[in-house]
Structure formats: C-alpha cells, structure tokens
Amino acid sequence: MILASQGYKVVLASDGEEGIAMARSERPALILVDFVMPKMNGFQVCKTLKEDPEFKDTPIILVTSKGDKVGSKFVDVLGISEYFTKPFQPEELLAKIREVLDRKKASAPPPPPAREIRPPAPPTPREVPRPYVPPLPREAPRTFEPPPREVPKAFEPAPLRETHRSQVPSPVSPPHHAAATGIEATIREIITQVLDEFIATTLPELIRKELARAPHEAGAGIKGNLASFRIVEVMQMLSMQRQTGRLTIHSSSEAVEIYFREGAVVFSSGNCGDAAAGMDTLLRKSCRVDSDSLQHAVSIAGMTGEQVDKVLIREKLLDVRTYSDCLRRHTESVVYKVMAWKEGDFSFENAPPPVLAVPLQIKVDDLLLEGARRSDEWTLIQQKIPNLNIVFEPMIGNAEELTTRGMSDTDLKVFSLIDGRRSVQDIIDADYLGEFDVAKSIFILLSVNLIRRRR
Template sequence: MAGELVLVIDDSPTITKVVQLVLTKAGYQVATAVDGEAGLEAVRAQRPHMILLDFVMPRMNGYQFCRELVADVKLRDIPVVLMSAKGDQVGERFVKVMGIVDYITKPFSPEAITAVVQHTIGKYTAGREDEPSLVTGEDLSATDDADRTHARSGAMDKLRMQITDVVSGRIAALFALAHATREPDGAIATDATAVADAMRTALDDPSLLKMLTALDLGLFGENTPGLRGDLRVVPLAEVLQLLDVQEQSGVLTVERSGARVDIYFRRGRVDQATAEGVPDEFLLGRFVTDAELMNRADFDAFLDSRETASGTRLIGAQLVKLGYLAEADLKSCLTRQSSELIYEILRWRHGRFRFVAGLELPPSVIDAALGLDVEAVLMEGYRRVDEWHLIERAIDNFDVVFLRNEDSVAQMGRGRLTREELAVLEVVNGKNSVKDIIRKSRMGSFEVSKMLYRLLSIKLVRRRVLPVAV
C-alpha cells in the first residue's frame, strides 16, 4: 500500500467525513463526491484505484452510476464496493447484475471499512506502480533555527518601527498644538506627564490590535514544534485528524470567548480533555451523578466539605481517595467528560487553536491515561453535529420557551416516554427557557435539546408564542 486513491460517493456529509478520516489514517488518499454525476466526473478526472458507492443518492443513484461506469471501456475495470443500509438485499443483486466486487452494510466500523478497502485494492489493483510516500511528521515539524531567528528579528524591527511612527506622530501633534496656542490661559502642557498621556492615547486598543494582528506570534513562543490557527479557516476536526494520523504528543488548546479547552495527546490518542470557562454541564459532577455513582445531595455535600478542607487534590482523585468512586468509575466519568468537551468544540465556528508538541503532561493527565481513539470520538462528534443542524431548525436559541400539550400527554401516557424524556417534560411549564431546563434537569445541552426536539416532533410540547401588541 502506497497512498492509493479511493473515491467515496455518498450524499451524507457524515459518511464521507468518517470514511475519509478512517482511510486517510490507514494511509490512503481519499476523494469525495456527493452524487453519481459528480462521482463520474471525479472518476474521469482522477481515475481512482477503487470506488466506495452509496446506493440512494439524488440526481444519479448507485444503480445509474454503475450502469454508466460499465458502459465506459476505460473505466469499467475500476473495482466498486457498495455501501448500503440494505447491504444483504441490495448488495447481492448488485454483485450479480452490475458486477460490483463487494458490499458493506451501514453502519460500519472503522475496522470493517478499512478491511474491505485493503482487500479490494490488494486483489484488484496489485499491478499498479506505487506512488511516492507522503511527507512524514518529522519532516513537517523540522525547524530551521537560523530562519526562525531571522524572522523574529524582522518582526521585532517592524513592530518597533510601527510603535515609533504612531507615538512620534502623536507627540509631534502635541507640540505643534502647544506652539500654535500662544495665549497663557489656553496653554497646552508639554511636560513628561503630558507626553506620557499622549503616548498612552496613541497606543489605544485598536492601534495595538492592528500591530499584533500583523505579527506571527508563534515566533515569540518557546522553540517547540507546533501549529496554530483560526477555526474559521481550519476546522477543528481537520486539526484532530492531523494529530491522530501523525501520532503527535502534546497539548492542543482551543479558545473562544473566554472558554478554553485543553486536549492532551499521547502518540495520537487523547489522554484527557480539560476546560475552563465552560458551562456547568461539562463539570465532572454531572457525569458522576448521571452514572448514578453518587446522588446529587451527596455530591453537593462533598463539594461543601471540600471547600472547607485544605489541600489542592483534584475532585476525581479525592472522590477515589474517600471511597466514593472506584478507579474504574472515575476513568469512565473522565472519558465521558473528555468526549463531551470535544463534541462541544467541534461545533465552534470561530475561535483560535494552538498545538505545542512535546510538552510534559500534568500528573493528573498521566494518571487518567484515557487513550481515547480520535476516530471514534470524531465519528460520534460528526453524528452530533448533524443532529444539532436538525435540532437548530426547531430550537434556534436557548431563550425559547415551550408549553406542554396536556391533552396529548394524557392521550399518549407518560409510561411510553423514556426517563430522560420525562425529566425534560416535567420542567416544561411555559415559563422555563431551554437554558433553564438544562440547568434544572442537570442534563447536557445536547441531551435536553434532543429530548425537546423529540417531544416537539410528537406534539407533546409546543413553542410559546408571545402576543404581539397592536
């Protein structure tokens, strides 16, 4: 295997992202198309080593695509593997009628899709010449110290010149004004205090921000390899995928509007994610009580006693030390907490990220050693992002208030609802906003929004509409 090209044709963004992530990590190149027509164009332009094909798609479905493919003598030898939720029913017929080489049933695991691709390429494309290998992680992280020193010196010279120009211009204006004002009663001060005030005014926030924005701040950090960027330019999922594929170790920090999440990597796996400035739903206590390892009253009492106790032991370690949790229980809660934090920041459309390689991990992270698989986290994260897009059509902000449809609830019966649905339904009263429901139910925002969306879909709740004054 040497970076063979796999074309994925599927109209589901989740499927294409997941397959691309899995196969890229396995060493393949991946191209994507959203339907059969786009797929045919990609096949003719790139001639992939194999094709992963969805059955149900707009414009041109899988059957129509295969018919067009086999009609072209230059393309008919490219192996096709069908991806379908009706794998056994549809796949066998495609093998017989259209000559596809294999099929895989959705949903599939990363191991299953990788095995199918490896088998297909190994069997049907063994004669192709190997393509050049990809650049290694060591190549990408190699740094020329001389170039870095030169760049830092140039950046400091530029900053120095900008400050000099701004300050000298303001001081010159001060003295020009003082010279022009000759009346004793209207004299303009030009002493040290006046000059300092003029400098301070010249270096206001917009001026400093403009200077700093033009700088590459990475030049002034520690001489450790890493990367940084803007989430509006580089999506977080692509950053996580890169760190996973290159098996990087270090700390990825993601920040937005006062919230900060640190993701600790060890050889491409996530050992833990921690956060500051995030809602209470992401604190460890929620996951402890959700797992019914402690009830809320006992946990609150523990927190109260902890405030009066001395020492800086972390909450999780202290719960284990006092016998409230077993080590395995704590690890399970930390796994959920870390995963939920990553799911949340995958939704961030703006913010900054930076990764520093080779930093020594904190003792608490070393003890946690969760070893979370990035592929698995991203697969669930992509699924949630897709669900959020659906939910946000009905719940566009957390200030929305819902009412219970009591007649519909009575007709259906509460016994047919899940415990989570009941917990949310009981807090819907025409007064509580979605934000209030999240706080009072002590559930996560995703879970509450999903439950509300379900209740809304089966008409057990409705959106409160305020009367319009005329």
C-alpha cells in the first residue's frame, strides 16, 4: 500500500463497527471512511465519531462515489475534514492526506507556557523568635548542638501539592452538546434530502443514459445490466421514488421477480412470468400445504374467483400467522439470493403486484442491511459448501448427543436430516427453513467435526 511505503502506520477495518472500535483503541491521527460499508455506512460512522468528544479534532476523509453534492453535504453537516470522490489515483489520496495532516498541525494551538510553581519564601531570621537555651553548668563543660530552629506554624509554607492545586485552575468541563435526538433529527433530515435528490435525479439519469444504448422491451420501464448497476442501487432507487411494479432479474441459470408497492417489497418469486406457479411454490415448499388441501382450495377458488391462499385460510387449512411468517421468509430469501448476483440483466415494469390474503410490506433498507450481513457469511459458507448438490454424512450416532455441545434447535433439526443420502438441496426442500439457514447450520456442523462430506 502506498501509505505504508511512505512511512504511515495503516490500520484496516473490514466494516463500520470494527472501524469505530479500532479508532477508539488506536487513536489515529487521521481516519479514512468509505461511504459504502457492511453493518454501518459512512454516514453512521462519521456521525458516531464526531459525536464522541475524543474525536472532535480528529480529521476524517470520506471516500465516496456519490459525487461532489453528497460529499460536500457531509462536510457541512458532520464537520468532516474532506471528501474524496471515486475513482482516484493513489498519489492523489496521498497528497490529500498530507494536506489535511499539515493543516491540522498548523491549526493546533501552541501549548501554554509552563507556570513555575514556587513555595512561599521562608520567613527572615528576625521574624522567627529564637528559642531560649539555658546556660550550661560550669562544672560539666561539654559541647552543645542547639536544636533546629522551629518555625511558627503561621509561617510554614504550604505543601507543594496544595500550592499547586491552589495556583492551577481546575479543568473546565466542555459544554454539553444539544440533545442527541435533536441533532439526529436534523442530520437525518438533511441526509435524507441529499440522498432523495441524488436517487430521484442523478441516479435515474445515469441509468437512463446506460439504458439508452439498448432497445427497451414492450412495457418495460427500465432495463440494464448488473455489471453497470448493482441490484442494491436499483432497489434503493425504486424505494426512494416509491415505485409500484415488478423488478425482474435474469442470471445465466435462473430468474426471479420482486414486486414493489409504493417503494416497499410485497412479494418475490423464483417463477418468472407465472404467478400461479410462484404461489404454488410458496404454499407447497414454504408453508408445507399438502397436495390434497391445495387441490381442494384450487377447486373452490376456481368456482368462486377467490385467491387460493384466501380459501386455504377460510377453510382453516392454513393458519394466518403461519402463512404470514412463510410469506415473509420466502420473499426475504429470494431477495437475499439475488443480492449476491454479480452478473445478469434486470428490467422494471409497471405490473400490478399479486393480491395476497395477508398483505406483506418490507422496507428495502431492512432487506439491504440484512442482505449485506448474510453476504459476508455466505462468502465463508461457500468455501465449504460450494453447491447445494453435495451430500454429507453424520460422524456421531444421533442428534441427542448434540444437546451437550451447545447446538441450537435449528442445528439439531438439520443434523437429523443428514443421513448420507440427502443432498443439501434435499434437506432444504424437506425442512421449513430457508436455504441460508440450512447452509449455515451445515457449516457449523462441519466446523465442529460432527458431519463430513460423503466419501
């Protein structure tokens, strides 16, 4: 790294939370913050640091690809030192760091001159009464050492510690900050305005320029490639603009649909272009509705024109709470999966979302935060489970032994399905849990040597 080669000590952090913790332990001379990070974004990190009195004078440089408008707002609102817009050359960053550090050094107030603290001068001899010494007897001449002169208490110098305290003023506590809620509300309002403006104007214009290179399909609102725009950015734009419609994402091997209503995600499916098939997958695999019950509900729905899920609930073949949980879990798992895609095409059109017996509404920000966390874990999981067709076998006799090893209920459930014949995908299909939860439990079981890959 160019900074290390120039004699700087560089401490790296993998996410925002770790960065704040390391800043508090290392006390750096300067902090570089990327706007996009796992767990906490650049705004949250800068806000947390600047609210800490220990970092009031520590310069912070924000690195962002959001443009000068967003960067300058962060400087004004949070009081950070500088911002740097991607992309940039390493030499440019090095020059900016030197400039900020030199400016900090030049603006630092000179240390106050040390005050010399002296104890009061001892009293003069004439101010001190001499003690009376009786004459020595003549018959016993001997040498005599007079006792040390005793200084009256009124003239004794105060101890050095007390003198120091009396002459040095007590430290003055810094003024209290305004109520955190007021500051946070103000910052949130300004940042929201900036991001709203960016997503409402700048980002759509960038997407339109990119999409103008290719012809649109009939009815498509926007269309693009994941190499140019991450699906996270597209979802953020749809959320901020409160769009209603269907976002379709195609990869080389599969495709998914995510439905929006006024900017919130209301349903997702892996069966593109076939709403009935998507509902069938949800009810059979996620909600575990048996074939007879589903067929009965389909027959009634065909005669009454009702939705199948509504019939299942009315006929007490499906519990409302169970259905709501399954619907949310199914929708979230599809979104989390597509967030990891690096290649593929997307398109958005103004298609009406499906009508569900139990309405669902999930904020895009909540999905993106959890998806970022899962993405980090998926990277580790895929090192041991590169695909879902792998078969594992147990290395101990039964699941009861796991209770003494601190395994969770989910781990126990997954372990009970590992028999040396089922693949990971078979376990996912046989269990109520989603793909991520099953893979995570298998990863844990592998890590503690309770299962192994079938030989």
